[in-house]
Amino acid sequence: MHLHKYEKVWIVFGLASLVLFLLIIGFAAFWKGTHPQSHIETIDPQNVEANESFQPDNLGLTEVADGKYVVNMVASAFNYDFGTEEDGTATKTIRVPKGSTVLFQVTSKDVVHGFQVAGTNVNMMVEPGHISRFESVMKNDGEFTVVCNEYCGIGHHLMFGTVEVY
Amino acid sequence: MELFNFSKKESRLYMAFMHVTFISLLVGGLMGLLQTLVRSGKYTLPFNIDYYTILTTHGVILGLVLTTFFIVGFQFSLMGKTVGISDKQLMWGWISFWVMLVGTVLSAWMILTGEASVLYTFYTPLRAHPIFYIGLTLVIVGSWIAAFTNFRQLYVWKKAHKGEKSPLLAFMVVINMIMWFVATLGVAYSVIVLILPWSLGYVATVNVLLTRTLFWYFGHPLVYFWLLPAYMAWYAIIPKIIGGKLFSDPLARLAFILLLMFSIPVGFHHQLTEPGIDPTWKFIQVVLTFMVVIPSLMTAFSLFATFEITGRRKGYKSLFGWFKKLPWKDVRFLAPFVGMVAFIPGGAGGIINASHQVNSLVHNTIWITGHFHLTVATTVILTFFGIAYWLIPHLTGRRLTPSLNKLGIIQTFIWAIGMTIMSTSMHIQGLIGGPRRSAFSEYAGGDQVSTWISYQMWQAVGGIILFVGILLMFYIFIQLAFFAPRGYEEYPIAEEEVDAEKSPKILENWYIWIGITIALILFAYTIPMIDIIKHSPPGSIPFDWPIGRS
Numbered sequence: 144m145h146l147h148k149y150e151k152v153w154i155v156f157g158l159a160s161l162v163l164f165l166l167i168i169g170f171a172a173f174w175k176g177t178h179p180q181s182h183i184e185t186i187d188p189q190n191v192e193a194n195e196s197f198q199p200d201n202l203g204l205t206e207v208a209d210g211k212y213v214v215n216m217v218a219s220a221f222n223y224d225f226g227t228e229e230d231g232t233a234t235k236t237i238r239v240p241k242g243s244t245v246l247f248q249v250t251s252k253d254v255v256h257g258f259q260v261a262g263t264n265v266n267m268m269v270e271p272g273h274i275s276r277f278e279s280v281m282k283n284d285g286e287f288t289v290v291c292n293e294y295c296g297i298g299h300h301l302m303f304g305t306v307e308v309y
Numbered sequence: 310m311e312l313f314n315f316s317k318k319e320s321r322l323y324m325a326f327m328h329v330t331f332i333s334l335l336v337g338g339l340m341g342l343l344q345t346l347v348r349s350g351k352y353t354l355p356f357n358i359d360y361y362t363i364l365t366t367h368g369v370i371l372g373l374v375l376t377t378f379f380i381v382g383f384q385f386s387l388m389g390k391t392v393g394i395s396d397k398q399l400m401w402g403w404i405s406f407w408v409m410l411v412g413t414v415l416s417a418w419m420i421l422t423g424e425a426s427v428l429y430t431f432y433t434p435l436r437a438h439p440i441f442y443i444g445l446t447l448v449i450v451g452s453w454i455a456a457f458t459n460f461r462q463l464y465v466w467k468k469a470h471k472g473e474k475s476p477l478l479a480f481m482v483v484i485n486m487i488m489w490f491v492a493t494l495g496v497a498y499s500v501i502v503l504i505l506p507w508s509l510g511y512v513a514t515v516n517v518l519l520t521r522t523l524f525w526y527f528g529h530p531l532v533y534f535w536l537l538p539a540y541m542a543w544y545a546i547i548p549k550i551i552g553g554k555l556f557s558d559p560l561a562r563l564a565f566i567l568l569l570m571f572s573i574p575v576g577f578h579h580q581l582t583e584p585g586i587d588p589t590w591k592f593i594q595v596v597l598t599f600m601v602v603i604p605s606l607m608t609a610f611s612l613f614a615t616f617e618i619t620g621r622r623k624g625y626k627s628l629f630g631w632f633k634k635l636p637w638k639d640v641r642f643l644a645p646f647v648g649m650v651a652f653i654p655g656g657a658g659g660i661i662n663a664s665h666q667v668n669s670l671v672h673n674t675i676w677i678t679g680h681f682h683l684t685v686a687t688t689v690i691l692t693f694f695g696i697a698y699w700l701i702p703h704l705t706g707r708r709l710t711p712s713l714n715k716l717g718i719i720q721t722f723i724w725a726i727g728m729t730i731m732s733t734s735m736h737i738q739g740l741i742g743g744p745r746r747s748a749f750s751e752y753a754g755g756d757q758v759s760t761w762i763s764y765q766m767w768q769a770v771g772g773i774i775l776f777v778g779i780l781l782m783f784y785i786f787i788q789l790a791f792f793a794p795r796g797y798e799e800y801p802i803a804e805e806e807v808d809a810e811k812s813p814k815i816l817e818n819w820y821i822w823i824g825i826t827i828a829l830i831l832f833a834y835t836i837p838m839i840d841i842i843k844h845s846p847p848g849s850i851p852f853d854w855p856i857g858r859s
Contacts (some may be wrong), residue, residue, distance in 0.1 A: 145810055146560075150610050157606040161599055168665045169592065177666050178588035179581045185846035220855040254852050255432050255517065261757055262744025266582055266669045270433060270517055272846025273584035279416050286755045292744035294672035296362050296435065296855025300750035303378050 150205040180267050180277045186250055188271035191217055196248050196274075202226030203234050212245045213288075218269050219252040221298035239281055246278040254283065257292035260306050268293060281308045312802065313393045315367060315386075320704040322402045323389070324790070326382020327701060329410065330693075331786040337370035338779035345731070345772025348765045350749045360395075360748035361855060365398040368429035371825060372415050372685075377448060380538050380694050381405065381455045384482045386700060387541065388459050392466035394792075398458050405454035412447025414631050415440050428746065428854040430528070433520045436851035438858070439508045442500050449493050456486035474812050477558055478545050478802065484565045485537040487823060488572050488578020491830070492530030499523035507851060514848025518585045518841055525576035526834070533572040533601075535685055537565070537798055539692035542645060546696070546805035550641050553619030555803045556611040559812040562605040564611075566816065570826050571600040576832030578663040585844070590837045594762075598663045612649065639747055640717030641698050641801070647725050648691035655683035658736070661816065675814060679732040686726045691721065694782060699798050701789040709789065709797035716785055723778040731771025738764035759823045826856035 146154075162241040171177045194247045203226030204298040205213050214237055225234040239245055249258050249269050256269040262285075267275040289304035314324075320434075346352040354360065385402055388394060394402070406750050418440070419425040425437035431445075499520050499558055507515040544561045548554060555561070577594035580586055620631020636642045658680040661667050670732040671677060702709050709717075738746070743761040752758045784813050815821065855857070 148608075150560075153610050154603070154606060159604060161602050164660075165596055165599060167597070168667075171591055172588070172665050179591065179666060179669050180584060181586055181588040181591065182841070183844055184584070185844060187847045188849055189847070213826050218652070220852070231825070232467060244354055254849075254855055255521075257743065259673070259742065261744075264669050266672050268580070268583045268673075270521075270584060271363075271849045272517060275584040284487075286753075286757070288742070288752050288755060288757050289754065290742070290744045290747075293748075294361070294430075294746040295428065296852075297359055298855070299361070299855045300747040303750070303752040304755050305755075 154170055180275055181232060182219075182274060184274045185272055188250075188252055191250055194274070197250055199226065199263055204237050204239065208236060210240070210243045212239055212243055214245060214247050216247070216249040216258070217252055218249055218256040218258065218302075220254055220256075221291070221295045221302040223249075223291075223302065223304045236307050238307045239307060241281060241284045241308050242296075244280050246276065247299070248274060248276050250274050254267050254295050255293050256295045256302070257290070259290050259292045260291055261288045263287060266292070281306075284308045312390055312800070315704065318474065319389055319399060320706075322399060322406065322699070323382050323386040324421035324704050325406050326378045327786075327790070328384070329413070330379040331376035331697075331783055332384065333370050334376065335783050337375060338776055340364075340367035341702040342776040344766075344767040345431055348425050348747075348749050350751075350765065351760055351769075358708050359423060359426060361428070362391060362420065362423055362716070363855070364746065365420050365426050365428050367418060369508075372429050373445075375446065376535050376689075376730060377452055378409065380485075381409070381452055383538055383693075383696060383700065384459060384485065385455065385481050385705070386800075387478045389464045390407035391479045391803065392462050394462060395465070398462055400417060401454055401461075401730075405451045405458065407451075408452030408454060409448050412444045412449075414544070415445070415447065416444030416502065419444065423857055429692060430524060431525070433504060433507070433515045433517050434849035434852050435856050436508050436853050436858075437856070439505060442505050442829050443483045444489045444507055446497065446500050446505075448677060449497055450657075453493070455523060456490050458847075459486050471817055474558075474814075475687070475817060477555070477561060479564050479663070480562060480817070481541045481545070482536065484569050485534060485541075487819075487826075488530055488537070488569050489534045492527045492534070492573055493827065495523045495526035496528075514850055516842075516845050518583070518845065521583070522576065522586070522838070522841060525579040526627075528570045528579060529576050529598075531817075533568060533687065535689045537568060539645070539648065540565070540568075540608060543608065545651065545803050546600060546801050547612070548615045548619070549647060550639065551616065551619050551636055553615050553622070553803065555805045555809070556615045556618070558805055558809060559816060560607060560611055562588070562812060564607045566822050567604040569822060571597060573826060574829045575601075575663075577833075577837070578668070581665065581668045586837060587840060587843065588841075594833055595663060595665045597829070598624055599713060600662070602660075604798060638714075638718070640714050640721060643718055644695035644698070644721045645692040646697070647721055648688040651687035651691070651725075651728070652682050655680065655688055658683065662841050667831035672737055675735045675743045675745040677694075677840055678745045679735030681741060682728060682732045682735065687724070687732070691724060694720070694724075696788070697786065699801060700787065702796075702798035703794060703800045705790055705793075706795055706797070707793035708791060708798055710793055713788055713793060715787055716781065718776055720781045720785065723774060723781065727771045727773075727774030727778055731768050731775065734764040734767035734771065787831070 152186040190298045202215050251271045258269050265279045271276050287306045291302040419438045425441035426435045506512045575598040577591045578598045617631050620634040623634045625631040625634050660804045
């Protein structure tokens with residue numbers, strides 16, 4: 144099949160850009176390890192407490208090493224359970240110092256939810272039966288709104304939390 | 310090239326699809342307007358109507374009903390024009406129409422009574438009323454009847470024209486319907502085998518990840534099912550409208566074959582932030598996704614080549630002088646052209662969405678909504694409007710009068726302005742984290758959220774302008790269908806150059822192309838599917854109350 148000369152140039156240029164682009168994201172993924180979240184770790188959605196991370200006492204923020212934190216959360220329609228404060232009220236805000244490394248771990252007790260710390264790269268689907276994880280360095284200070292960004296029912300827009308980096 | 314003239318009863322079938330299309334535009338568009346108003350924070354829906362009910366209506370009516378009816382109807386007309394339709398095939402055309410319509414009505418009934426506020430993605434374990442799923446199944450089955458009727462039409466023609474190559478547009482229709490059939494098998498299996506029995510209570514639990522994966526196995530080809538009819542018009546109809554010839558028959562066929570092969574095995578790029586799929590397989594599907602760049606670049610080249618060749622033949626010699634010679638005052642050209650322009654930022658946004666890691670910045674933010682309002686709601690829909698300006702008068706035996714042409718041009722501008730405002734503000738709001746598919750909310754009320762709300766105001770401005778555009782388009786449709794002066798409107802199909810090269814026979818070897826497509830699908834999905842089933846968690850019980858069902 145005959146191809147016009149300019150068309151060949153155009154396709155070669157397009158293909159070369161494509162290959163370069165794929166090499167860059169492939170390099171970032173396989174050498175730098177920046178895959179999107181995927182852990183293929185399952186859990187019983189009707190009994191999330193069987194997993195240590197999601198027992199009521201372990202929910203919320205824990206400092207695991209100097210400057211390293213883990214946040215465990217259970218999502219359900221229409222709430223993120225961040226555990227409770229010392230006085231027994233529900234925790235609404237997670238506070239971490241600037242520059243800390245935070246591992247967010249979340250699972251769902253009922254339907255599909257989203258977990259996004261708006262304004263950062265922390266963005267995951269949260270599905271019943273699976274554990275979602277994403278580790279991020281909180282480089283900027285400020286108040287970040289956590290939004291459920293996957294439709295989970297008629298109270299979907301009322302499901303949120305706050306991460307404060309100080 | 311011999312073209313068939315439509316009989317009255319033939320035209321009536323194609324028009325039936327058009328009527329449903331434009332009624333859907335009006336209903337779905339109204340829902341879209343209401344959504345942008347609610348999200349501005351200044352308006353509350355009356356009569357206790359839930360935001361998510363209108364959101365579901367908007368998505369299903371515009372994303373599934375309008376597009377499928379228009380495409381099936383338009384493709385029937387293309388087949389009728391190029392290879393003809395027998396009385397028996399005509400009857401099957403009507404059966405497909407009625408099955409699709411009954412399905413639409415059943416689903417709409419459930420959505421409007423609040424029994425199916427599950428959005429058009431109907432993710433489990435949210436459970437809609439079983440009739441909603443039955444309705445969706447019927448829409449798909451109806452489109453299959455149309456697909457097999459189209460296959461039969463080409464087969465009959467080929468038998469009568471031994472050794473000849475098939476008409477280009479008939480070839481393109483068959484490619485699109487093969488892709489659609491292969492893709493919808495996934496969602497049909499999901500709905501009939503997994504979701505329906507679970508929704509009826511015969512099965513206790515459902516595998517959420519499996520249903521999502523099967524949905525997206527269909528969900529990406531779905532967007533190409535919308536786009537390919539627009540490509541058909543760009544390749545084979547626009548050249549005629551601007552007074553030119555087909556750029557290259559074999560090139561157009563090759564582009565369609567590549568789109569068939571690379572449209573299906575790519576669904577994981579919609580699931581990049583999912584916890585249950587192996588990242589390596591996600592990456593493989595990302596690579597396959599980007600292969601559609603090749604036919605897209607080919608399409609862009611051949612379009613502009615047609616424009617330039619045609620302009621130069623009319624005597625313009627300078628480097629870009631030919632550009633002026635294009636028929637800018639002809640809405641049949643202008644509307645699709647604006648659509649092509651929107652496809653440049655639209656396609657660039659698509660590359661971002663499908664990227665392995667960059668996706669996590671925009672995943673499920675309202676950026677995505679902005680993206681498909683550029684690609685589908687501008688590129689595809691403006692091309693469909695461009696088709697409607699000649700197709701409807703051709704079918705009804707009327708004319709596109711100069712005043713209707715002018716109204717069409719105004720409509721195109723209104724659409725372009727409204728969509729630019731709405732889509733741009735959606736893209737920006739998405740980049741700073743604003744979620745999609747949410748009713749108005751001030752969340753915790755911080756600085757972040759107040760910037761989101763300012764963009765939501767702009768979306769409402771865009772939404773209002775777009776609704777004016779929809780009303781105008783509906784008016785034009787009614788005029789063209791019932792009131793425009795009687796006359797003859799051309800069905801523009803471009804011809805090949807006299808000295809055009811022959812298309813290689815291999816381009817029509819269906820065994821090879823369907824075979825490669827299936828091989829690619831098996832490669833991209835077999836191991837991940839085994840993974841998903843082998844490592845599946847305990848299934849999910851149904852949830853009715855979160856969507857407002859008691």
